[in-house]
Amino acid sequence: MFEFEDRVEFPERNLDILTVGEMLIDMISEEYGDSFESRTYGKFFGGSPSNIAMNVKRLGARPLVASAVGADGLGHFLIEHLKEAGIDTRCVQQVEESTSMVVITKSRATPIPIFYRGADYQLAYTTELKEALERTKIVHFSCWPLSRKPVRQTMEEVIRDAGRNGVLICFDPNYHPMLWEKGEDGALYVKSILRHVDIVKPSEDDAQRLFGPDTPENQLRKFLDLGVKLVILTLGKDGALVSNGKETVKFDTLAKDVADTTGAGDAFWSGFYAALVKGYPIRRALKFGMAVSAYKLQYMGAVVDLPRLEEFEQRYQI
């Protein structure tokens, strides 16, 4: 049980957050184009867990990234990007498949990403990864590495060893059937993982894709019933509804100006994590999540230049 007024007690560790999963290239069109007439694309560092690692580093916490990229120029680019940010790359594996990529063509309607999955799902359970799990407080992953083999086996070992080592297991249930191989019931698999998970942060869309449409309160209940200990259901401009199974707390958004919603969810995770490992109680850590998310929303881009965590305290009167 996570009481809102309690801190999470972590064992003594020299790492704060280990992110496991997709690190990839986002190719984003420079112009809007509903018929893909856009001619030029910008190449960006991407992948939600890796973006969280970049963010928490800026906030002052200690991340490590475990990902597989190609033994190619784009993989090299991603690794250099981590190094420049001062992030340890010992758990980045270079494999034979091409570095994974998502092509996003901006559109006045909903932009539909095109996935090019290669290296990301070749992540192996190496000695380095096993060791990282012994020295981190938190492990974070999304649906990507659950959606395909062989990385799914790696994740099952990660989850098992995280549990054995007393690591807090946090999962972004960003379920989308497009990630799964045709014919497999990905939602069913995701649900089967939840009993090993401490904290999830679904959006309403994520919850709907997993469980079908329902009220926010009922969606919270479904995650709790499947064994999750703390559920953070994000409601966009309406903030977030958080439940530990005993108590449900509403958090209002702190955002005033919204320039770009890309990466706002990752910014939330980042502020929340940085505050948890700093020893703040859960209620306050959630407020830091709301604050870092609000800060990010003011700027364009998935990862923006964040101040250190302490600065959010005054700026957002937490």
Added chain:
Amino acid sequence: MFEFEDRVEFPERNLDILTVGEMLIDMISEEYGDSFESRTYGKFFGGSPSNIAMNVKRLGARPLVASAVGADGLGHFLIEHLKEAGIDTRCVQQVEESTSMVVITKSRATPIPIFYRGADYQLAYTTELKEALERTKIVHFSCWPLSRKPVRQTMEEVIRDAGRNGVLICFDPNYHPMLWEKGEDGALYVKSILRHVDIVKPSEDDAQRLFGPDTPENQLRKFLDLGVKLVILTLGKDGALVSNGKETVKFDTLAKDVADTTGAGDAFWSGFYAALVKGYPIRRALKFGMAVSAYKLQYMGAVVDLPRLEEFEQRYQI
């Protein structure tokens, strides 16, 4: 036996060239960057067989493209591009996989492409494709659709039915081990296909990747010994060496200004095909190939705006 002074006798058909295989997106960096630091990429229509179809249409011949693209925005873009060029798209299949893509980062050294294969290898042997093989004079393909299943089975049916229908079978043996699944001997498979092939056009690099290093004359002999009837070995600025097994003829390059070598080989095929179906003897058709290639070399880009075939006659004094 193809005598150099003979025309190729084609049955009466309402199509000239059916290209079967990769139609894809080329993502090409705008700047040079040896460490993939290039930030912007241009999106281009690509895939060698589809480029040949575009070229022969401009030269005045009648192409048809059989390819598989994704049921996504990039696939839509490729289909629209063909339609705008007035090319029949009835044999373009839209499948569940993402539209295939090649990312090319320009480099002062040799640029190393990164392959993202998806839809292209899902091409099925449909009724439309079978019918197209009954009404074309020439079928053209490269190593791409041989390199992976299930499209390989489709190609085996294409080759079988092309033989039954008296279609001229032309193959670009652009072999590269990166196209093949790890652990499979792609060179061996390519060699096993050659006995069904009428005409090949390897570069010296292609020949070396298939057979190891050797003299041009010996490389010609290896293709002939495996059953090919006419071998066009291209030698870059040194032109081409062509053998029908009885006679070997040297063709000098007609290029004066070289702005960009991309697509020069496809331009050669295009001029050669357009001249063959127009009824020119083989020696003269090869000269048209050299001429269209020389014309293309003056301009940047894989596909350039070609004049009709007749104009090359005077311009290059063929």
